[in-house]
Amino acid sequence: MDGVFDLGGKQGFGPVDRAHEDEPYHSEADARAYALSVAARGERAYPIDWFRHTRENMVPTDYLTRPYFDQWLQTTLAMAIDAGDISLDEVISGKADALSRTPDPMRADDVRKALKTPVNFEREATSAPAFAVGDTVRTDHQGKPGHSRLPAYARGATGTVHAHRGAHLLPDAGAQGAHVPEHLYTVGFAARDLFPEVETNDTIYLDLWESYFVRR
Amino acid sequence: MEPSYDSAKVAEIHRHLHSHLPSEPALRVKALESLLVEKGLVDPAALDAWIEAYTEEIGPKRGAMVVARAWTDPDFKARLLADAGAAVDEMGFAGQASGHLQAVENTDAVHNLVVCTLCSCYPFAILGMAPPWYKANEYRARAVRDPRGVLAEFGVALEPEIAVRVWDSTAELRYMVVPQRPAGTEGFSVEALAALVTRNAMIGTDRDLAAGGA
Incomplete structure (x- = not known):
């Protein structure tokens, strides 16, 4: 979707503010919001792509102005309301309906296990890769509705395949609850091909799925 | 339960949350922590485990x-x-x-x-x-x-x-x-x-x- 979250290359933003850069959490509220978000998601059936897409659907001013983990928490809450794990009425009233208590939240032991367990997004490919390292590829010039991971600044752009990463789950499908493996490539784009004012020989690398490219 | 995977539905939920949740981040998180614990969606011990992991260990x-x-x-x-x-x-x-x-x-x-x-x-x-x-x-x-x-x-x-x-x-x-x-x-x-x-x-x-x- 075309949304304010797609920030790469957008202009008008000022200097990078390095405040609180050496603290893991910049405030107590930040730490609590992070923990609430990850603990409430727990082992529930909220796929990562649906989480990202739900965040993308925040009110745009909220997305651009609310703190990062505060956004995670609001997103988790929106997913829980959507899935019927809590009701909007309960959230508005601040009172849980005692008859619909959730029986089995994530426990501290589950947390310790999750912290040691990387998630593998690679799957067996169902087709041969269409592109090889060194190939020239061109990305789709249109933005699609729904969730997708081709940033606007790299649409309709020509780049070179730097690496083939095997088949990974396609986020566009994941945000619709489907598990679709698709070949994933790291593609290098000359910065001067993406942004007209660039004068140096810099390269921007993106990890892009096969369906993001125009077939020749 | 299962998500709807409906973009318009979650966008509408976000608009309700925008209107009804406390705007100030510390007040918001406090209200939601009470509610989510009361609802049984989170265990307070799990909250501490998440926070401590990235404070002390990782x-x-x-x-x-x-x-x-x-x-x-x-x-x-x-x-x-x-x-x-x-x-x-x-x-x-x-x-x-x-x-x-x-x-x-x-x-x-x-x-x-x-x-x-x-x-x-x-x-x-x-x-x-x-x-x-x-x-x-x-x-x-x-x-x-x-x-x-x-x-x-x-x-x-x-x-x-x-x-x-x-x-x-x-x-x-x-x-x-x-x-x-x-x-x-x-x-x-x-x-x-x-x-x-x-x-x-x-x-x-x-x-x-x-x-x-x-």
Whole structure:
């Protein structure tokens, strides 16, 4: 979707503010919001792509102005309301309906296990890769509705395949609850091909799925 | 229960939350913590476990140990550059977002910089919590379009001949930069070398590490 979250290359933003850069959490509220978000998601059936897409659907001013983990928490809450794990009425009233208590939240032991367990997004490919390292590829010039991971600044752009990463789950499908493996490539784009004012020989690398490219 | 996967529905829910939740972040989080605990959606002990993990156990010291080992152990460095996820697992650091980790190496001719323009993806298991600037609109917007301007704000002045490689983490791959070993550190122990590696150097907003520490 075309949304304010797609920030790469957008202009008008000022200097990078390095405040609180050496603290893991910049405030107590930040730490609590992070923990609430990850603990409430727990082992529930909220796929990562649906989480990202739900965040993308925040009110745009909220997305651009609310703190990062505060956004995670609001997103988790929106997913829980959507899935019927809590009701909007309960959230508005601040009172849980005692008859619909959730029986089995994530426990501290589950947390310790999750912290040691990387998630593998690679799957067996169902087709041969269409592109090889060194190939020239061109990305789709249109933005699609729904969730997708081709940033606007790299649409309709020509780049070179730097690496083939095997088949990974396609986020566009994941945000619709489907598990679709698709070949994933790291593609290098000359910065001067993406942004007209660039004068140096810099390269921007993106990890892009096969369906993001125009077939020749 | 199961999500609807309906974009319009969650957008509407967000509009309700925008209107009804306390705007002030600390008040909002306090209200939601009470509610979610009362509802049974979260266990307070799990909240403490998440917060403590990234306060006490998991942080950029892990990444610094990985870099220091790569500087001193050529076989490990080769494994790290070939499959960083497996290499950090060897060191006991596998965890959140380390499964598809990639290590990219700075050289005299190349400087690497990592960003996630679409959300704020970050290799938590290796670098801990991302600094606020990494998640901020300014960094996400500018790192791909004006990386040299961003680097200058961090005190990194790059000669035009040094090529910048920006890695925009648009998939589940996560990137860490292996900075160059500073001169004058021959004979340093791995521990002493690790103490020289800054978190920002592993994101790419720091370049010339000092033998005496920053």
